[in-house]
Amino acid sequence: MESFFSYGFLQRALISGVFVALACAILGVFLILRRDAMFAHGLAHVTFAGVALGLFLKMMPLVVALVIAVIAALGILVLKRKAGLYGDTAIGIFSSVGMAAGILLASLAQSFNVDLFSFLFGEILAIKASEVLLSIGLVIIVLLIVILYYHQFLYLTFDSESAKASGIRVNRLDILLSILTAITVVLGMKIVGLLLVAALMVIPAATALQLSGSFKWALIISSLVAVISVVFGLFLAFYFDLPASATIVLLCFLFFGVFFAFEKVKKVS
Amino acid sequence: MDLNAAEAKTLISVKNLSFSYGYAPVLVDVTFSIKSGDFLAIIGPNGSGKTTLLKIILGLLKPSQGEVEIMGKPAQEFEEWPKIGYVPQKATHIDPFFPVSVKEVVGMGLFSSQKISLPMKKKKQEEAVKKALSQVGLDSFENRRIGKLSGGQQQRVFIARAIVNQPRILFLDEPTTGVDAEIQERFYEMLDRLNKKEGITIALITHDIGIINKHVTKVACLNQKLVYHGTHEEFCRSEVFREMLTEGHHLVSHRH
Numbered sequence: 001m002e003s004f005f006s007y008g009f010l011q012r013a014l015i016s017g018v019f020v021a022l023a024c025a026i027l028g029v030f031l032i033l034r035r036d037a038m039f040a041h042g043l044a045h046v047t048f049a050g051v052a053l054g055l056f057l058k059m060m061p062l063v064v065a066l067v068i069a070v071i072a073a074l075g076i077l078v079l080k081r082k083a084g085l086y087g088d089t090a091i092g093i094f095s096s097v098g099m100a101a102g103i104l105l106a107s108l109a110q111s112f113n114v115d116l117f118s119f120l121f122g123e124i125l126a127i128k129a130s131e132v133l134l135s136i137g138l139v140i141i142v143l144l145i146v147i148l149y150y151h152q153f154l155y156l157t158f159d160s161e162s163a164k165a166s167g168i169r170v171n172r173l174d175i176l177l178s179i180l181t182a183i184t185v186v187l188g189m190k191i192v193g194l195l196l197v198a199a200l201m202v203i204p205a206a207t208a209l210q211l212s213g214s215f216k217w218a219l220i221i222s223s224l225v226a227v228i229s230v231v232f233g234l235f236l237a238f239y240f241d242l243p244a245s246a247t248i249v250l251l252c253f254l255f256f257g258v259f260f261a262f263e264k265v266k267k268v269s
Numbered sequence: 270m271d272l273n274a275a276e277a278k279t280l281i282s283v284k285n286l287s288f289s290y291g292y293a294p295v296l297v298d299v300t301f302s303i304k305s306g307d308f309l310a311i312i313g314p315n316g317s318g319k320t321t322l323l324k325i326i327l328g329l330l331k332p333s334q335g336e337v338e339i340m341g342k343p344a345q346e347f348e349e350w351p352k353i354g355y356v357p358q359k360a361t362h363i364d365p366f367f368p369v370s371v372k373e374v375v376g377m378g379l380f381s382s383q384k385i386s387l388p389m390k391k392k393k394q395e396e397a398v399k400k401a402l403s404q405v406g407l408d409s410f411e412n413r414r415i416g417k418l419s420g421g422q423q424q425r426v427f428i429a430r431a432i433v434n435q436p437r438i439l440f441l442d443e444p445t446t447g448v449d450a451e452i453q454e455r456f457y458e459m460l461d462r463l464n465k466k467e468g469i470t471i472a473l474i475t476h477d478i479g480i481i482n483k484h485v486t487k488v489a490c491l492n493q494k495l496v497y498h499g500t501h502e503e504f505c506r507s508e509v510f511r512e513m514l515t516e517g518h519h520l521v522s523h524r525h
Contacts, residue, residue, distance in 0.1 A: 033367060151380035158369060158377065162357050162430075165327040166378065167350030213414040214370035 004238060013124045013244070016132045017230040019139040020191050021200065023184045025226035026146055028205030029218050030177060033157050035087075039076070039178075041198035042091035043185040046072035046098030048194050050186070051119045052105035061119065062131060065186045072098065073182035077175060122193030122245030124234070135187050142180050153177060154215055191230065192245035200226060203252040210256075210263050225255045277304035279341075280438050280470055281326060286335035288321055294493060295321045299335070301489055301498045303438065308464045308484060309472040310501075313491035319474045320358060320442055322491065327355055327440065340437070354378075354431030354469075356424070358442035363423065365416030371426050372411040375401050378430040401429040404467070405459060421452040425459070432469065439463065441473040453477075457484045 004010060031037055050068030054061030072094050079090035106116055118126065127135075146153065155163040156170050164170040181201075188197035208222035233248030281303040288296040296318040303309055311319050324330040326337055328344055337344040340352065375398045402408060405425040415423060424444055431439055441460075445453045457480055463469045488504040490497040497509040504510050 033364075151377060154369070154373065155377040155380070158367060158374070159357070159363070161329065162355060162427075163377075165329055165350070165353075165355040165357075167348070209366065209368055212368035213412070215368055215373050218368040 004235065009125055009127075010234065010238060012127050012129060012132045013234055014231065016127055016135045017124055017191050017234060017248075018227050019136050020184075020187045021204075021226035021230040022223050023139045023142045024188045024197075024200045025204045025208075025222040026143065026219055027177075027181050027184050028201035028226075029208060029215075029222050030153060030157050031181060031201060032205045032209065037198075037202045038088055038091050039073075039181060040185050040201045042076065042095035042098075043069050043072060043182055044189065044194045044197045045095035045102075047186055047189055047197075048102035048119070049098040049105065050102075051189075051194075052102040052109065052116065055115055056105045056109035061115075062134065062186065062190065065189070066183060069182040069186045070179050073178040074175065077178055118193075119189060120194050121243065122189070122191060122196065124191045124244050125237070127190060131190060135190060138183055138187060142183055145176065145180060149173060149176070192248055196245050196249045199249045199252065203249070203256050204229070207252070207256045207259050210259050225252060229255065277306055279304055280339070281472075282338040283322075283326065284336050284338070286322070286325065286332050286337065288318070288325060288330065288333050296325075296332075296491075297493045299491070299495045301495055303470060303472055305437070305470055306464075306468065307470050307472070307487050308460070309470075309487040309489060310480065310485040311472060311474045311489045311491060312476070312478060313496075317492045319491055323440055323442055323472075323474060327353070351378075351434035352437045354428075354434070354436040354439040356427045356431050356439070356441040356444055358446070358474075363415065367416060369415055370411065371402070371407065371413050371415055371418070372398055374415055374426050375411075375429045375433050378433040397433055398429075401433040402426075404432060404463065405429045421448045421456065424448060424456070428459075428463075432463065432467075435467075436469065438470040438472065441471070443474050443476065445475070445477065460484065 005014075028040070031039055047065045047069045050065030051061040053068065054064030057064065076087075076090045076094050079085050079093065080087055083090070085093075152163070152168050152173055155166070155168060156173055160170055184201070185197055188200050191197075192200050204222045204225035205218075207225050208218045208220075212218035212221055229248050229251040233251050234244055236242055236251075237244035237247045279302050283302065284300050286296055286299040287294070295316075299318075299322065311322070313319050321330060325332050326339070326344070328347075339347040340349070376394065378401075379394055379397060398411070399408075402411060405428050407422065407425055407429065410418070410422070410426075415426060418426065428439070428441070428444075431441075445456055448456065460471055460473070461484055464471050482501070482505070485501050487499065488497065488501050489495060490504075490509055497504060497507055499507075
């Protein structure tokens with residue numbers, strides 16, 4: 001154990017992993033209950049374009065990806081509202097255009113290389129100190145906003161029409177929640193990669209929804225599942241030389257499976 | 270000014286209101302008002318514009334023409350939404366898997382007026398939630414998951430949420446759909462209590478003309494236009510009511 005914590009790269013991975021997992025787990029609960037689980041998945045694909053653009057422009061890919069993801073999140077909202085498209089259609093359009101733009105840019109930048117692959121599959125063990133600071137800072141901002149608007153977010157997730165009738169500015173808060181999700185997707189990408197970030201948002205939340213009697217408990221259980229998966233996933237990845245991102249996601253799924261079975265058995269007996 | 274009108278303050282005033290979806294008119298030139306203390310039933314057949322009218326009053330839809338005043342202010346300028354309680358129609362069809370406790374649902378109503386929810390007045394908030402639950406007769410239910418309650422109990426939770434801010438007026442959209450007859454009666458008695466004891470003005474959309482005799486004091490009968498608006502006694506003597514009875518309740522029938 002001593003050696004595990006004495007490596008600088010592992011400390012950085014653990015700290016950023018825990019913070020980002022918290023944001024993913026909490027926003028994931030809102031996403032699932034808003035029937036928007038694919039939103040994170042679509043944004044992750046768009047983030048690919050952001051990363052490729054960052055590599056192309058030789059700027060920090062994480063920062064460029066943040067900007068692109070936020071723009072895409074707003075774009076999906078606009079398409080849904082103004083073009084009268086169903087949410088999944090709007091997400092489908094953005095996610096494929098994002099992938100296409102990413103492939104084109106990566107090809108132009110001739111950067112189909114380790115850099116790009118690390119974004120696709122996660123590079124938590126190679127996370128830089130500056131990225132750790134950026135992640136922690138952004139996660140704290142995301143969580144603070146969720147705490148401050150907690151009841152309003154809950155109300156509009158549960159019953160958006162009544163929330164609007166009671167004077168809550170539902171449209172504005174929708175935008176805010178989408179921006180927070182976009183930020184969280186990009187941060188999650190650093191931990192488990194673009195291809196698996198949606199899993200880190202969806203699976204812990206789905207696990208929590210199976211057994212929570214209240215919204216507060218759903219948030220607590222989702223957070224615990226995500227954080228424990230990240231910590232143990234890193235631990236297993238380090239000692240057994242496994243890819244960290246896949247290990248973390250499969251651990252999340254293990255929790256899901258166990259709770260699912262537990263609930264089924266409880267119902268039958 | 271008429272003496273009666275001076276006594277009872279006008280809470281909602283609807284003037285020359287029209288609304289259409291595309292070219293299909295839904296409401297045509299509707300004018301009426303709701304006064305403080307009223308227990309108003311808004312009746313009419315499916316597609317007669319009842320829910321649309323309610324949504325316009327609540328600011329969920331914009332009228333094509335005409336205006337709504339709430340407590341003396343044009344609806345666009347009105348900001349004291351906690352003074353208005355609303356129980357939507359679909360309240361009986363909530364997602365049974367949504368992990369939210371009764372206490373949390375009622376609590377939602379408390380925070381609508383605040384820009385951000387600071388956890389400072391926690392004790393006061395908990396008391397308000399308890400009081401609202403007690404007013405609807407659900408004292409010991411606060412930690413239960415909403416999806417595990419019966420339809421009638423869920424409906425009462427939504428009323429608790431709507432009255433947790435002690436509103437002046439409570440709107441309900443077909444509150445007894447899917448609730449069995451015996452519970453319906455208790456439900457209306459509870460609304461009676463809120464109306465007479467707590468002084469909350471009530472306006473409800475209903476298909477159920479049976480309640481008109483027993484509980485309400487005013488009736489508005491809608492069929493795109495306002496066919497009738499007045500006290501329930503006059504309504505029972507009116508041409509519209511006679512027509513409804515003789516023509517097989519066509520004004521209040523469900524279209525399937």
